[in-house]
Structures are given as structure tokens and as C-alpha cells.
Amino acid sequence: MLNRSQIRSLFLTVSLLLAVPSRASAQLPDTLTIQPYRGIGNLETSIQREFQPVRLEVRLRQRRVYVFQGDRIKKTYPIAIGKPGWETPVGTFKVTQMQRTPAWIHPFTGEVVPPTDPEIPITEAAIVFTTTKGGVIGFHGTPNRESIGTAASHGCVRMYNEHIRELYPLVALGTPVIVKP
Structure with missing residues (x-):
């Protein structure tokens, strides 16, 4: 289960990725690959494990x-x-x-x-x-x-x-x- 600090870190990471300044958008490639934030482990696996029967x-x-x-x-x-x-x-x-x-x-x-x-x-x-x-x-x-x-x-x-x-x-x-x- 994620604690508040981990959720806050994940939120800030995603927010920073989405808040790219408009001048920088011309320098970005056509496709982006977002890597999971390693500080909280694999989020998808954590969530799946938590909700297994x-x-x-x-x-x-x-x-x-x-x-x-x-x-x-x-x-x-x-x-x-x-x-x-x-x-x-x-x-x-x-x-x-x-x-x-x-x-x-x-x-x-x-x-x-x-x-x-x-x-x-x-x-x-x-x-x-x-x-x-x-x-x-x-x-x-x-x-x-x-x-x-x-x-x-x-x-x-x-x-x-x-x-x-x-x-x-x-x-x-x-x-x-x-x-x-």
C-alpha cells in the first residue's frame, strides 16, 4: 500500500512531466516513453497485489x-x-x-x-x-x-x-x- 509521501512523490513526478514549458515543446521528440518512478517500486504490481482476492x-x-x-x-x-x-x-x-x-x-x-x-x-x-x-x-x-x-x-x-x-x-x-x- 502506498503511503502519503509516496503518493505525493508520484503526483509531483507526473505533474513535472506534464508541465513542460511551451518553448521546450519544439525540442521534444514525437514520442515519449515515461519510465516508472523507481522510488516507490512498480506501482502497477503494487496495486494488482493489493486487490488480489x-x-x-x-x-x-x-x-x-x-x-x-x-x-x-x-x-x-x-x-x-x-x-x-x-x-x-x-x-x-x-x-x-x-x-x-x-x-x-x-x-x-x-x-x-x-x-x-x-x-x-x-x-x-x-x-x-x-x-x-x-x-x-x-x-x-x-x-x-x-x-x-x-x-x-x-x-x-x-x-x-x-x-x-x-x-x-x-x-x-x-x-x-x-x-x-
């Missing part, structure tokens, strides 16, 4: 989620995954729901536990990417910090609360989620 890649064996922008890793976070019998599903999905203060649906009873309940196993945000066994599967924060790096959930991808807060604004509805073994 984001995708999430969960690597279950590594217990990590990778945030890709284009083909570059932008961020990576440790996670907890589904425990035996409640494995996190493998496949290609898309984000279908996003909630900053989610309720929790008990996987055995179907009871909806409100976000204000002190016993809720989900904290912070939820980013849902699929449904299974009558419930939803997604990323969410957890009060059980010690579970990160293990197979402990009912299929969801648990994250540290501070990490789900970082991830939430990077994702939008429709963001691809690829879950690999």
Missing part, C-alpha cells in the same frame, strides 16, 4: 490456517481442529456466514446457547464455511487457549481470540476456504 487454506496436519492473497501468504495462524469422530471436513468451501458475536448450537442437543452465556465454547467472531451433522462448521475464537494446536473441537476451526479478530476483516462472504488433510 483472499483465500483461506486450512492444513489439518500442520494445525494451521494460511491467508493467501493471490499466491502470496499474507498471514498464518495456529488452530485447533475437529477431534476423532468430529473431524473437520476436507474439501473446498466458501464463507457463507459471518458473525462478530455468535451464538453456539450444541452438537448433541441442538440447543442454541446465546453469546452471553459464560459456558459458551465460542468467543469472538465466527466465520462459517459449511454445514454438517445438522450444524455449521467454521472458524471461531475460543476461551480454551490450551486447545490450539490440538484436535479438540466438534469440527470447527478454533483460533486464539486475537487471531480471529485479525482474520475477520480480511474475509468476506464468498471467500474460498480450502481444507487439506
Whole structure:
């Protein structure tokens, strides 16, 4: 992302190129090639990189989620995954729901536990990417910090609360989620 100083430098460079005095115009060749200003890198590449779509890649064996922008890793976070019998599903999905203060649906009873309940196993945000066994599967924060790096959930991808807060604004509805073994 360009900062104010870089934008100002680019603007001044372009302005100087365009503000050629009229007497000098007779001395200019018929064609001009404008070279990019090297002080801020390749502007076109910087802009393209900034607006490439984001995708999430969960690597279950590594217990990590990778945030890709284009083909570059932008961020990576440790996670907890589904425990035996409640494995996190493998496949290609898309984000279908996003909630900053989610309720929790008990996987055995179907009871909806409100976000204000002190016993809720989900904290912070939820980013849902699929449904299974009558419930939803997604990323969410957890009060059980010690579970990160293990197979402990009912299929969801648990994250540290501070990490789900970082991830939430990077994702939008429709963001691809690829879950690999």
C-alpha cells in the first residue's frame, strides 16, 4: 500500500512531466516513453497485489490456517481442529456466514446457547464455511487457549481470540476456504 509521501512523490513526478514549458515543446521528440518512478517500486504490481482476492487454506496436519492473497501468504495462524469422530471436513468451501458475536448450537442437543452465556465454547467472531451433522462448521475464537494446536473441537476451526479478530476483516462472504488433510 502506498503511503502519503509516496503518493505525493508520484503526483509531483507526473505533474513535472506534464508541465513542460511551451518553448521546450519544439525540442521534444514525437514520442515519449515515461519510465516508472523507481522510488516507490512498480506501482502497477503494487496495486494488482493489493486487490488480489483472499483465500483461506486450512492444513489439518500442520494445525494451521494460511491467508493467501493471490499466491502470496499474507498471514498464518495456529488452530485447533475437529477431534476423532468430529473431524473437520476436507474439501473446498466458501464463507457463507459471518458473525462478530455468535451464538453456539450444541452438537448433541441442538440447543442454541446465546453469546452471553459464560459456558459458551465460542468467543469472538465466527466465520462459517459449511454445514454438517445438522450444524455449521467454521472458524471461531475460543476461551480454551490450551486447545490450539490440538484436535479438540466438534469440527470447527478454533483460533486464539486475537487471531480471529485479525482474520475477520480480511474475509468476506464468498471467500474460498480450502481444507487439506
